[in-house]
Amino acid sequence: MFAGRSDELVALxxxxxxxxxxxxxxxxxxxxxxxxxxxxxxxxxxxxKGEVKPLxxxxxxxxxxxxxxxxxxxxxxxxxxxxxxxxxxxISAKAQVKEFARSAWEFIxxxxxxxxxxxxxxxxxxxxxxxxxxxxxxxxxxLKNLGSEVDGVLILIDEADKLPVSAxxxxxxxxxxxxxxxRGCDRVCIGLAGLTAVKERLRxxxxxxxxxxxxxxxxxxxxxxxxxxxxxxxxxxxKKNGFDVSITPDAEESLSFITxxxxxxxQQFAYCAFDADDDNNIDVEDVQxxxxxxxxxxKQLGLKYFEKQFFEQIGSDEYRQVLRVMARxxxxxxxxxVIRKEATAIKASTLDNALAALKSRGVMVAxxxxxxxxxxxxxxxxxxxxxxxxxxxxxxxxxxETEEQTQ
Numbered sequence: 001m002f003a004g005r006s007d008e009l010v011a012l013x014x015x016x017x018x019x020x021x022x023x024x025x026x027x028x029x030x031x032x033x034x035x036x037x038x039x040x041x042x043x044x045x046x047x048x049k050g051e052v053k054p055l056x057x058x059x060x061x062x063x064x065x066x067x068x069x070x071x072x073x074x075x076x077x078x079x080x081x082x083x084x085x086x087x088x089x090x091i092s093a094k095a096q097v098k099e100f101a102r103s104a105w106e107f108i109x110x111x112x113x114x115x116x117x118x119x120x121x122x123x124x125x126x127x128x129x130x131x132x133x134x135x136x137x138x139x140x141x142x143l144k145n146l147g148s149e150v151d152g153v154l155i156l157i158d159e160a161d162k163l164p165v166s167a168x169x170x171x172x173x174x175x176x177x178x179x180x181x182x183r184g185c186d187r188v189c190i191g192l193a194g195l196t197a198v199k200e201r202l203r204x205x206x207x208x209x210x211x212x213x214x215x216x217x218x219x220x221x222x223x224x225x226x227x228x229x230x231x232x233x234x235x236x237x238x239k240k241n242g243f244d245v246s247i248t249p250d251a252e253e254s255l256s257f258i259t260x261x262x263x264x265x266x267q268q269f270a271y272c273a274f275d276a277d278d279d280n281n282i283d284v285e286d287v288q289x290x291x292x293x294x295x296x297x298x299k300q301l302g303l304k305y306f307e308k309q310f311f312e313q314i315g316s317d318e319y320r321q322v323l324r325v326m327a328r329x330x331x332x333x334x335x336x337x338v339i340r341k342e343a344t345a346i347k348a349s350t351l352d353n354a355l356a357a358l359k360s361r362g363v364m365v366a367x368x369x370x371x372x373x374x375x376x377x378x379x380x381x382x383x384x385x386x387x388x389x390x391x392x393x394x395x396x397x398x399x400x401e402t403e404e405q406t407q
Contacts, residue, residue, distance in 0.1 A: 004225030019189040020151040029193040031218030032378045036265030039194040048154045067156040076168050080131040090093045094314030136179035152187030161194030167288045170202040220261030247282040260383040272297040298388050319354040327385035336372040
């Protein structure tokens, strides 16, 4: 299903190949919500474990693969302990090294939450460097003992942008890679994925940490790639269901257009159109039903991604109207004068209050160094607002926007 992502898939598999041969290439995948970051990590996990055949490498890989997902409440020690615990489980799962795992990962038993080690009944708070020292030792010793039985270790951290700056993710990665290098351990690859904010978090944690990574900045898919993804989905459905479902050219174009190239949008809108179809031929009417039904694609995307920004953080429909105006410009910078000109029904004082409130709540972003210029935090948010409020423009429906669709 990875339409339009062949270059990234091949490049990520090359990081495994380089790591296997002692030249680890760490990577960072960044992009907006719904752009496909987690899916690429999942595919790489399968490839690293040898569960799917690589696109270019003639032999399947065999990495010890650990995936962790951390959140805003996690600390530096949480990062280390989460990775260490999952690595221990992955190594112990290999029957031939269970006995070894019990000794190599003995240090984990000495850890408690908060980075506390217990020695003969006395508490000892571990420093950050000691935590990484223990982890690097265990990884290096594990790979030394396993030898050629495995290709290496792949450490994946998804949604890395959610970690607070205080968790010092950049410092952790910098220290771990340095300690592994000093121990002669050169078969460990670290991969991160997150929203674009993750780069700034890494910089604030350690200025040079970004230099460690090869960065994959995911962009939206082309209309052609959107159509390819839709066709692949229908092919997969035919194999599972045993019957064929076709789609009209107009419906395929409508789906490709309304989703603006966001993979998760494609999946959601296409699935809902497929679900709305009752004659095994998806047409524009099915696209409309699937998009604007009571539990349709727009409702689902709103609940998953944008409900907090568009509804929970905003109590005034006039404030939401400001967002609708800004969505016409997608994620481009828009001046207050342009917003005032296009939001004719909103009083000047209300507009001032709306801009101040939306900015303070993080629903819009102010341009640094430029007074009175704003933009939405992501293009995907703008796409959803436009689709949610402008049926006629994006679907090509015959009627005008209804009150139900805008509420």
